[in-house]
Amino acid sequence: MTQPINDIQEEIIEEFSLLEGDLESTVFYIMELGNKLPALDPRYQVDENLVKGCQSKVWLTTRFEGGKVYFMADSNTEVTKGLISLLIRLWNGRTPEEILASDLFFINRIGMSRVIGSQRSNGFASMIKQMRLYALGYQQKAAAN
Amino acid sequence: MTTLTDIKKAPVDVEAIRQRFPALHQQVNGYPLVYLDNAATSQKPQEVIDALRRYYEQDNANIHRGIHTLAERSTANFEETRKAIQQFIHAGEAEEIVFTSGTTGSINLVAQTYGRKYLQEDDEVIISSLEHHSNIVPWQMICEEKGAKLKVIPITESGELNLDAYKKLLTEKTRMVSVAHVSNTLGTINPIKDVIDLAHQAGARVLIDAAQGIVHCRIDVQALDCDFLAFSGHKMYGPTGTGVLYGKRELLEAMPPYQGGGEMIKEVTFAKTTYNELPYKFEAGTPNIGDVVTLKTAVEFINGLDRDAVIAHEEHLVRKTMQGLEQIPGIRLIGTAPHKAGVVSFVSDHIHHFDLGMMLDARGIAIRTGHHCTEPLMSLLNIEGTCRASFAVYNTEQEVDYLLQAVRALVEKKKK
Numbered sequence: 001m002t003q004p005i006n007d008i009q010e011e012i013i014e015e016f017s018l019l020e021g022d023l024e025s026t027v028f029y030i031m032e033l034g035n036k037l038p039a040l041d042p043r044y045q046v047d048e049n050l051v052k053g054c055q056s057k058v059w060l061t062t063r064f065e066g067g068k069v070y071f072m073a074d075s076n077t078e079v080t081k082g083l084i085s086l087l088i089r090l091w092n093g094r095t096p097e098e099i100l101a102s103d104l105f106f107i108n109r110i111g112m113s114r115v116i117g118s119q120r121s122n123g124f125a126s127m128i129k130q131m132r133l134y135a136l137g138y139q140q141k142a143a144a145n
Numbered sequence: 146m147t148t149l150t151d152i153k154k155a156p157v158d159v160e161a162i163r164q165r166f167p168a169l170h171q172q173v174n175g176y177p178l179v180y181l182d183n184a185a186t187s188q189k190p191q192e193v194i195d196a197l198r199r200y201y202e203q204d205n206a207n208i209h210r211g212i213h214t215l216a217e218r219s220t221a222n223f224e225e226t227r228k229a230i231q232q233f234i235h236a237g238e239a240e241e242i243v244f245t246s247g248t249t250g251s252i253n254l255v256a257q258t259y260g261r262k263y264l265q266e267d268d269e270v271i272i273s274s275l276e277h278h279s280n281i282v283p284w285q286m287i288c289e290e291k292g293a294k295l296k297v298i299p300i301t302e303s304g305e306l307n308l309d310a311y312k313k314l315l316t317e318k319t320r321m322v323s324v325a326h327v328s329n330t331l332g333t334i335n336p337i338k339d340v341i342d343l344a345h346q347a348g349a350r351v352l353i354d355a356a357q358g359i360v361h362c363r364i365d366v367q368a369l370d371c372d373f374l375a376f377s378g379h380k381m382y383g384p385t386g387t388g389v390l391y392g393k394r395e396l397l398e399a400m401p402p403y404q405g406g407g408e409m410i411k412e413v414t415f416a417k418t419t420y421n422e423l424p425y426k427f428e429a430g431t432p433n434i435g436d437v438v439t440l441k442t443a444v445e446f447i448n449g450l451d452r453d454a455v456i457a458h459e460e461h462l463v464r465k466t467m468q469g470l471e472q473i474p475g476i477r478l479i480g481t482a483p484h485k486a487g488v489v490s491f492v493s494d495h496i497h498h499f500d501l502g503m504m505l506d507a508r509g510i511a512i513r514t515g516h517h518c519t520e521p522l523m524s525l526l527n528i529e530g531t532c533r534a535s536f537a538v539y540n541t542e543q544e545v546d547y548l549l550q551a552v553r554a555l556v557e558k559k560k561k
Binding site: 022023024026027028031055056057076077078079080 | 174175496497498499500503504506507508514515516529530558559
């Protein structure tokens, strides 16, 4: 039994609470997380996989196996990459239903709502939307079969 | 005792000016705010905030055609701003000042009226490589519609217009030249007098995008002999949603109206409508009265400063920032023209501009990151974006020092 998405969100919030709301430490911690996410194979860093924000580039590729969605992603900014690593931690290996039903409350609680405030400014907001779209696509494909 | 020489030598009293800007006095993320995003919009002095409040508390009424006292007062105040702007840019007549929503609105107005009437197939419009999207897209739209060509003045390595190339671009087919006075991304002050004179020799009209220049340089439209000048109120300590289009009377007269509606008409029947006189022909509908009225206070604020001293002060901040950033390993300046105003762009070899912007914000420093709505310029420079610090009269040397320290410290910290 995998851990519920909301429990992982609570876990993330607790980890970030050690930084006591200090924005600079938060930013550096997120970048550290980004650096731990394996770089996406350059062959996937192509325009078809590009989720474009105004300020950062995000590459996203997925696969659907055994009714579950798996994500691989990368970004040219470390903050965005760090945030993406958190999304992957939450959503990797989940069913499309779980992904579509989840409410991403951790973003606001770790003080990063600024990053999704403006859809245009950052690839992260577009990334969330794109990940959900993939989940929706797989869900419909599975239903059709 | 203060002597006359001391007064003459006295730099701008930045501390006294800062006191008049309430938004500057706040903590951001636990640090005192250092606001270096003035090229996007400036903060507003207390008197501007008060004037806006006063308008709604005492004078609010729709302007023109009203016979009651409030309407008369409001109309008079609205037209007073027009006169204040006329004097500020030294236009020949108040009727040559048209109020718009901003620089973008002003440029679109010219493209959609003057451009629509006078551009023909194979005609040419010239812009430059360092233009803001607002001075690219309106021209692309009208050129596409008319089958006209858009030509682009290249820039040198330091970010200056290549005037020799410009001369070669000018032909008898050039109808319009539209360039920025000051680059919002590089800070370059363009030699607009030369740009205008050369265009006129070729028989072309010129629009100057003064969105940045209006607050950092003195502008005299008659001395420049520019045909059109566009700028926004909110970058010159005034309210958002205000813009100005200056146009020479004979050009504005010849241009068809832009939008139809109230205010811009003389007489309406279902068969035919005749249009109002300048400048009302271009001000259809109820304008942004409260903000336009308030804009006058912003002009008075600027007029109340020693402008030469302010220009020197801002230039000093730009130079100090550039010199400081150059000393930081891994930081590269973008835009090193000898004549610059208000703006310093830079990139880090190791930190993405977005990440650096987030880190600086964490220390209370507001800068802008990204392509600054100059994507073609970014591609030309082969970068995705920059960090941009931009200055206003209220910025201090200490703030520059703080920015430099923060950039240095963050670059070091990131290395570990």
